[in-house]
Amino acid sequence: xxxxxxxxxxxxxxxxxxxxxxxxxxxxxxxxxxxxxxxxxxxxxxxxxxxxxxxxxxxxxxxxxxxxxxxxxxxxxxxxxxxxxxxxxxxxxxxxxxxxxxxxxxxxxxxxxxxxxxxxxxxxxxxxxxxxxxxxxxxxxxxxxxxxxxxxxxxxxxxxxxxxxxxxxxxxxxxxxxxxxxxxxxxxxxxxxxxxxxxxxxxxxxxxxxxxxxxxxxxxxxxxxxxxxxxxxxxxxxxxxxxxxxxxxxxxxxxxxxxxxxxxxxxxxxxxxxxxxxxxxxxxxxxxxxxxxxxxxxxxxxxxxxxxx
Numbered sequence: 280x281x282x283x284x285x286x287x288x289x290x291x292x293x294x295x296x297x298x299x300x301x302x303x304x305x306x307x308x309x310x311x312x313x314x315x316x317x318x319x320x321x322x323x324x325x326x327x328x329x330x331x332x333x334x335x336x337x338x339x340x341x342x343x344x345x346x347x348x349x350x351x352x353x354x355x356x357x358x359x360x361x362x363x364x365x366x367x368x369x370x371x372x373x374x375x376x377x378x379x380x381x382x383x384x385x386x387x388x389x390x391x392x393x394x395x396x397x398x399x400x401x402x403x404x405x406x407x408x409x410x411x412x413x414x415x416x417x418x419x420x421x422x423x424x425x426x427x428x429x430x431x432x433x434x435x436x437x438x439x440x441x442x443x444x445x446x447x448x449x450x451x452x453x454x455x456x457x458x459x460x461x462x463x464x465x466x467x468x469x470x471x472x473x474x475x476x477x478x479x480x481x482x483x484x485x486x487x488x489x490x491x492x493x494x495x496x497x498x499x500x501x502x503x504x505x506x507x508x509x510x511x512x513x514x515x516x517x518x519x520x521x522x523x524x525x526x527x528x529x530x531x532x533x534x535x536x537x538x539x540x541x542x543x544x545x546x547x548x549x550x551x552x553x554x555x556x557x558x559x560x561x562x563x564x565x566x567x568x569x570x571x572x573x574x575x576x577x578x579x580x581x582x583x584x585x586x587x588x
Contacts, residue, residue, distance in 0.1 A: 410444065411437050412546045414476035414488065414503040419569045426508045428478050429571070432546045448489050450474045455530045456493050461485050461502065465523040466515040476503040485512055488552060494527040494534040495584060499555045503563040513564035516575050525560060525579055533587050536560040536579035543573050551576050
């Protein structure tokens with residue numbers, strides 16, 4: 280028959296007391312060992328204060344209901360840095376406001392000055408978009424007075440604008456389709472063509488008005504020449520009749536225009552120089568011979584194109 284094991288029925292308090300006794304005995308043994316080795320100094324019993332707590336229950340903390348945590352005090356250096364940054368921000372805002380107000384005042388001042396600069400001034404006419412008189416105009420030559428540009432044809436108030444218009448003209452870049460020469464078999468004309476129709480250009484031959492169409496192109500090819508000076512190249516334009524041919528040569532092609540009409544107009548009749556929808560030709564010269572109070576106009580239309588060779 281098996282032997283029954285003896286079971287000790289101990290209460291919780293007795294087990295706790297046994298554990299405390301064993302822990303105290305073990306602690307006393309370590310203290311005695313340290314004391315004998317000189318590693319532990321003796322303490323007076325009265326200097327020690329027992330802890331009135333349950334050894335195995337741990338330390339109990341009872342919160343004070345009136346306890347309040349104090350806010351940490353910032354460091355003095357940090358306080359001064361924050362104050363300096365705030366001062367800089369305020370100064371920046373004030374500076375931006377000053378710049379904005381100063382800009383408004385400056386803009387207002389500029390507007391007042393601009394308005395004052397226009398006060399009391401009369402509007403000036405717009406710049407010319409074209410000539411106001413037909414080219415080739417000049418005074419009739421005589422033994423005592425050589426020929427010269429006829430400034431009297433231009434109204435006095437328009438002369439500065441005419442000079443500005445002439446000075447602003449730019450000669451086109453030379454090209455193979457630029458007019459180079461003109462021949463009119465009916466009146467024996469064979470002359471070079473230069474770009475421009477001012478006083479200096481017409482000394483060298485027949486001048487093409489800058490901005491007019493090139494030979495063969497749709498538009499109005501305008502050519503001018505003198506009738507009584509510098510070779511008298513267009514002296515006999517009045518002898519041309521409808522059906523006569525005028526040939527304009529380029530480097531590669533010859534363009535034949537057929538005369539369609541003749542006009543006698545005042546020097547200010549610039550409408551004959553206006554562009555046209557078709558390929559047309561306009562010849563201009565002074566008239567009558569050595570009087571030059573009018574302009575003779577020969578008009579033609581393109582009828583044939585052939586190689587220059």
